[in-house]
Amino acid sequence: MGLSRIIAQTKHMKSIKLTALIFLLTTIGMSAQNTIIPLWPNRIPNQEASNEAEKIEYTEDGIIWITNVQEPTVEVFLPSKRMSNGKAVVIFPGGGYYGLAYDWEGTDIAKTLTAKGIAGIVVKYRLPWSKSIIKDKHLVPLQDAQRAMRLVRSKVKEWNLDENQIGIMGFSAGGHLASTLGTHYDEKVYPTQKGEDGISARPDFMALIYPVITLGEPSTHTGSRASLVGENPTQAELDYLSNEKQVDENTPPTFLLHAADDGAVPVENSLMFFSALKENKVPATMHVYPTGGHGFSLGLEHERLKNWINLFFDWMDNLD
Known part of the structure; x- marks a missing residue:
């Protein structure tokens, strides 16, 4: 795809307004730094060489859409040291386990977090339908999620983080991956590669945004389940x-x-997870809005939804 065509596609007014607002949020009074780090230092587990190539495209709304992930990474956005409060959120974009809405539910979120002094780390995780995956395709996203948490915890001194205030956030299918990490964090799903693989992968908190939770009928998202x-x-x-x-x-x-x-993704997904948390006496907060549909990200164009990120910040501030 030619550069001129890409530029033309991204000139969708909705996307431009959102990007401009996020830019203002993340540049007033601080300077965020970002870097991209390979997730796996040695051989990527459960993957073989193939002729597949990673694809980066733009949707009609100007959202960066990534498929065929071959080299998983974390993109790290750090607030300035003066702004940092030591907290971090590892972010899993959605996309039905078929692709990743990488900016809409990833880097846009990370940049917004840095405006509050919170590090945002976006995970570009592998997608299970890829032909390069050898076996146990359903475990591949969890392998990358566990590794991402351990990698972040290994960098707490370098990134000025509190090792006990590192949480996760996932959107849609990324919410399923986040809840999978939150419930399967201590299971051994890949061979140890480096010393940091001995670090706990348990998140200190989770934020699940319009998440897929169940794979059972009738409330599952069939596309995510099939992928x-x-x-x-x-x-x-x-x-x-x-x-x-x-x-x-x-x-x-x-x-x-x-x-x-x-x-x-029916709201019953969140309701079922909230009920399970309550039954197990796990602290939980749930916000259900009457309207908003699916995939609204920060919800900046929705009069009711646009404040949800502030509700999340307040919730983080009051965690024990």
Whole structure:
């Protein structure tokens, strides 16, 4: 795709207004730094060489859309040392486990966090339908998620972070991955590569934004389920990744956000997870808006939704 065509596609007024507002939020009174780090220092686990190439495209709304992820990374956005409060959020963009809405539910969020002194780390994770994945395709996103948490914790001194205030945030299918990490953080799903792989992968808190939670009928998002476990999964595979069934008393405190009229990922996903958290006495906060649909990201164009990120900041400030 030619550069001129890309530029033309990105001149969608909705996207320009959003980008401009985020730019203002993240440049007033501070200077954020960002860098991209490969997730795996040695051989990428459960993957073989192939002729697949990573694709970066733009949707009609100007959103950066990444598919065929071959080299998973973390993109790290750090606030200035003067602004930093030591907190960090590892972010998993959504995309139905088929692609990643990389800026809309990733870097835009990270930049907004830095304006509050919070480090934002965006994970470009592998997608299970890729032909380069050798086996256990349903575990590949979790492998990358665990590794991302451990990598961030290994950098707390370098990045001026508090190792006990590192949480996660996921959107849609990225919310499923976040809740998978929050309920399967201590399972060994890849061979140890470096010393940091001995560090805990447990998040200190979770924010799940219009998340896929269950793989069971009738409330699952069928596209995410098909991408993750295929068209004919076993009941054991469905139960393992239906995360409302995996909550226990050690699941991290959770912030849930959903719109009641979400036509893609039914609000029952958040309701089921909230119920499981409550049953296990895990601190949880849930906000359900009557309207908003799906995929609204920061919700800046929705009169009601545009304040949700401030609700999240308040919630973070009051965590024990």
